[in-house]
Amino acid sequence: MDKSANIDELVEQFKTLPGGLIPLLHAVKHAVGYIPNESVPQIAIGFNLSRAEVHGVISFYHDFNTSPVGQHTVQICRAEACQSMGSRQIEAHAKKSLGIEYGETTKDGRVTLQPVYCLGNCACSPSIRIDDDIYARVSPASFDQLMSELYVPAAGNAGEKR
Amino acid sequence: MNMKFFVPQDTTALALGAHSVAATLAGELEERGLKDEIIRNGSRGMFWLEPLLEVEIGDSRLAFGPVTPCDVSSILDSLSAIDKNSKSISHPLHLGEVEKIDYLARQQRLTFSRAGVGDPLCIKNYQNLAGFAGLAHAIRLKGQEIVDEIKNSGLRGRGGAAFPAGIKWQTVLDTPNEQKYIVCNADEGDSGTFADRLLMESDPYQLIEGMAIAGLAVGANQGYIYLRSEYPVAHKILNQAIERATEAGFLGKNICNSSSDFFLEVRLGAGAYICGEETSLLESLEGKRGMVRAKPPLPAIEGLFGKPTVVNNVLTLGAAASILEKGSETYKDFGMGRSRGTLAVQLAGNVKRGGVIELAFGVTLREVVEDFGGGTYSGRPIRAIQMGGPLGAFLPESQWDTRLDYEAFAAIKAMIGHGGIVVFDDTVDMAAQARFAMEFCAVESCGKCTPCRIGATRGVEVIDRIVNNQDRDNNLILLTDLCDTMELGSLCAMGGMTPFPVRSALTYFAEDFSGESPREN
Numbered sequence: 001m002d003k004s005a006n007i008d009e010l011v012e013q014f015k016t017l018p019g020g021l022i023p024l025l026h027a028v029k030h031a032v033g034y035i036p037n038e039s040v041p042q043i044a045i046g047f048n049l050s051r052a053e054v055h056g057v058i059s060f061y062h063d064f065n066t067s068p069v070g071q072h073t074v075q076i077c078r079a080e081a082c083q084s085m086g087s088r089q090i091e092a093h094a095k096k097s098l099g100i101e102y103g104e105t106t107k108d109g110r111v112t113l114q115p116v117y118c119l120g121n122c123a124c125s126p127s128i129r130i131d132d133d134i135y136a137r138v139s140p141a142s143f144d145q146l147m148s149e150l151y152v153p154a155a156g157n158a159g160e161k162r
Numbered sequence: 163m164n165m166k167f168f169v170p171q172d173t174t175a176l177a178l179g180a181h182s183v184a185a186t187l188a189g190e191l192e193e194r195g196l197k198d199e200i201i202r203n204g205s206r207g208m209f210w211l212e213p214l215l216e217v218e219i220g221d222s223r224l225a226f227g228p229v230t231p232c233d234v235s236s237i238l239d240s241l242s243a244i245d246k247n248s249k250s251i252s253h254p255l256h257l258g259e260v261e262k263i264d265y266l267a268r269q270q271r272l273t274f275s276r277a278g279v280g281d282p283l284c285i286k287n288y289q290n291l292a293g294f295a296g297l298a299h300a301i302r303l304k305g306q307e308i309v310d311e312i313k314n315s316g317l318r319g320r321g322g323a324a325f326p327a328g329i330k331w332q333t334v335l336d337t338p339n340e341q342k343y344i345v346c347n348a349d350e351g352d353s354g355t356f357a358d359r360l361l362m363e364s365d366p367y368q369l370i371e372g373m374a375i376a377g378l379a380v381g382a383n384q385g386y387i388y389l390r391s392e393y394p395v396a397h398k399i400l401n402q403a404i405e406r407a408t409e410a411g412f413l414g415k416n417i418c419n420s421s422s423d424f425f426l427e428v429r430l431g432a433g434a435y436i437c438g439e440e441t442s443l444l445e446s447l448e449g450k451r452g453m454v455r456a457k458p459p460l461p462a463i464e465g466l467f468g469k470p471t472v473v474n475n476v477l478t479l480g481a482a483a484s485i486l487e488k489g490s491e492t493y494k495d496f497g498m499g500r501s502r503g504t505l506a507v508q509l510a511g512n513v514k515r516g517g518v519i520e521l522a523f524g525v526t527l528r529e530v531v532e533d534f535g536g537g538t539y540s541g542r543p544i545r546a547i548q549m550g551g552p553l554g555a556f557l558p559e560s561q562w563d564t565r566l567d568y569e570a571f572a573a574i575k576a577m578i579g580h581g582g583i584v585v586f587d588d589t590v591d592m593a594a595q596a597r598f599a600m601e602f603c604a605v606e607s608c609g610k611c612t613p614c615r616i617g618a619t620r621g622v623e624v625i626d627r628i629v630n631n632q633d634r635d636n637n638l639i640l641l642t643d644l645c646d647t648m649e650l651g652s653l654c655a656m657g658g659m660t661p662f663p664v665r666s667a668l669t670y671f672a673e674d675f676s677g678e679s680p681r682e683n
Contacts, residue, residue, distance in 0.1 A: 026430055118352070123510050135177050
């Protein structure tokens with residue numbers, strides 16, 4: 001895929017939308033998987049902004065990672081409701097079993113681990129999100145089970161895909 | 163006998179395996195040669211019972227929960243038994259008629275009256291349950307008359323700040339401009355809150371209706387829903403709902419054959435908690451960093467793209483729809499003092515029966531947590547309750563008899579906020595919670611005000627020194643001083659209220675900061 005051509009198309013599509021920079025960045029992330037640093041000048045020209053302004057917006061938001069992530073993004077909720085149900089243990093277990101810290105990707109490129117502050121599933125904590133699926137009442141054992149399913153090709157997300 | 167099955171598709175039900183239950187049910191029905199319909203409804207908000215399977219037989223809706231795929235076959239067996247012998251159902255997961263379940267029957271549901279009843283995207287179902295009646299009423303009124311209804315209802319902003327909604331609408335109405343906006347704050351970032359999500363996923367047309375009413379009231383033809391990116395299910399449902407409402411003529415040009423237009427769009431946030439603050443949200447909608455703005459100018463006068471803008475929470479706009487439908491007097495009859503109507507309490511954390519509980523203002527915190535919640539999930543004693551999200555105070559047992567009323571909570575230096583209640587059992591380490599409050603502020607501060615941006619980082623360090631008994635007395639003084647500075651020197655609630663959980667932890671749970679007897683876990 002020619003990333004820069006693709007991004008040019010997206011810039012063209014979003015530059016006239018009022019407040020279109022954030023929707024554009026979501027679209028770039030969706031298409032490329034991250035916001036490439038080399039796309040900043042392209043975006044800046046399209047939106048008639050300085051490169052510093054575009055960089056400022058990208059760096060403000062947690063969602064806009066500027067380097068590639070793994071095949072799956074696993075987010076662990078760190079907020080209070082999940083803490084009250086033992087998310088600190090899930091956090092420690094996840095880091096240990098995957099052998100990575102927050103913001104890192106497993107060596108095989110399969111999983112990127114991220115913190116998240118609330119998934120709105122607080123009545124059935126602790127919660128994690130794997131890509132676009134949210135899981136409730138996660139224990140270290142069920143975490144391991146979910147991770148092992150990510151390693152089975154085409155097994156999907158425990159049958160939860162629509 | 164014809165039956166209809168309902169399997170919820172809200173985030174929590176899905177997170178507990180609702181898709182697998184629905185798939186198993188479809189398979190079982192086919193195997194048994196049954197043609198009964200499966201409807202994917204929203205949730206009732208009784209999350210501890212999810213996935214909650216409902217079966218409509220004749221006039222009654224029977225509930226089973228929490229259901230796993232393994233239970234489906236035996237539930238169908240018990241239903242076929244009732245068919246043959248017309249005896250009562252005997253199944254361990256049978257809960258009787260859903261609306262008679264105590265947890266639901268004891269609520270006063272106005273905003274959530276439709277949640278979980280049917281397919282959230284079915285417009286016909288919405289209209290059968292009095293949906294769009296408020297909009298039909300509003301179309302016959304002048305803008306000022308709509309605003310008067312909202313003012314008379316006593317509705318206050320449900321996002322947390324509790325500002326009277328009618329006064330905000332009046333300001334926008336009174337500010338002449340060719341372009342005005344309605345912005346829905348759906349950046350529900352507080353831990354322990356999920357009522358906005360439940361409404362958007364289970365009854366999205368109510369929000370759409372409320373926003374269209376607001377547009378008619380103040381003369382705005384464009385609305386934006388600023389939705390957090392952590393809500394992928396709500397995102398999908400809202401987009402589908404907007405598409406269908408537009409096709410049906412409730413959005414777009416000449417809504418409901420009137421001469422007014424109202425266009426609506428969902429904009430996704432990008433993981434910044436601060437964008438739940440209204441001015442930061444507006445900056446983000448404009449495509450900028452979510453930096454908090456100084457007020458004045460008020461967003462009602464110079465809001466989105468510098469134009470007069472109503473910024474309201476999901477539940478405020480939802481309530482506006484029911485006020486226009488039922489009348490402001492009916493709404494006002496609920497509640498106490500200056501807190502009128504109903505509050506969607508969200509019971510979360512270490513609690514046996516968590517969920518959304520809509521009640522008139524005035525009930526005590528203890529009644530909610532003990533009567534509805536049934537105590538902790540772990541079975542251990544409750545030690546602390548955090549009300550109002552990460553910027554809310556931690557309350558010890560001596561304060562649980564406080565009534566849910568904006569003023570009563572302000573009087574004990576706590577807040578109702580968006581109505582989230584997070585329960586902690588006796589294993590909680592309150593020094594760790596105070597440290598987390600500062601840490602969270604450091605991660606999520608927009609960086610505009612120095613006391614918030616730098617104070618939060620220093621706050622983590624000071625709490626660490628206190629717990630490690632380093633120059634303890636002086637560091638305690640320093641922490642209090644730091645809290646004063648943050649409270650007085652920050653533009654918004656992020657820096658201004660992060661001290662609330664910290665101070666309350668220090669005041670009511672001082673023993674956890676002694677650094678001597680580390681608590682287990």
